[in-house]
Amino acid sequence: MTDTATIDTRAERKVREVLHALVAAWAAGDADAFADRYAEDATVVLPGGVFHQGRAEMRRYLAGAFAGPLRGSTSIDEPERVRIVGGDTAVVVSRSGFLLPGEETLPADRCRRATWVLSRGDAGWRVEAYHNCPA
Numbered sequence: 001m002t003d004t005a006t007i008d009t010r011a012e013r014k015v016r017e018v019l020h021a022l023v024a025a026w027a028a029g030d031a032d033a034f035a036d037r038y039a040e041d042a043t044v045v046l047p048g049g050v051f052h053q054g055r056a057e058m059r060r061y062l063a064g065a066f067a068g069p070l071r072g073s074t075s076i077d078e079p080e081r082v083r084i085v086g087g088d089t090a091v092v093v094s095r096s097g098f099l100l101p102g103e104e105t106l107p108a109d110r111c112r113r114a115t116w117v118l119s120r121g122d123a124g125w126r127v128e129a130y131h132n133c134p135a
Helices: 004-027 031-035 055-067
Strands: 040-048 050-055 073-086 089-099 110-119 124-134
Touching: 004 031, 004 073, 004 089, 004 110, 004 124, 031 055, 040 055, 050 055
Parallel strands: 040 124
Antiparallel strands: 040 050, 073 089, 089 110, 110 124
């Protein structure tokens, strides 16, 4: 018999794998791989009131960013807390930001705290909602 703690540990590991895949996709400048980890109708809220809705919009936004101001940048995302809720939902709070080429330390103005909501479906874990704000 598998207990709830074991199931939650496996789920947490899978959720962390999604976050690692997102960091890897960012490092590769791969907007397709990054957006594919989001649900079809995912929402993203960023500082300054920026709002993106849907995987396709995320893909377009990131493709432009990776070809322009974020070319060669590196994402930082360090989960501080992962909670599995109801077995098929996860809420993650992380410290995040990005380094521009040549930077080794995250500048204070790019240090963020992020909240992720993920759900588990037939295609595995996907990001349903993401929000970050200055830390």
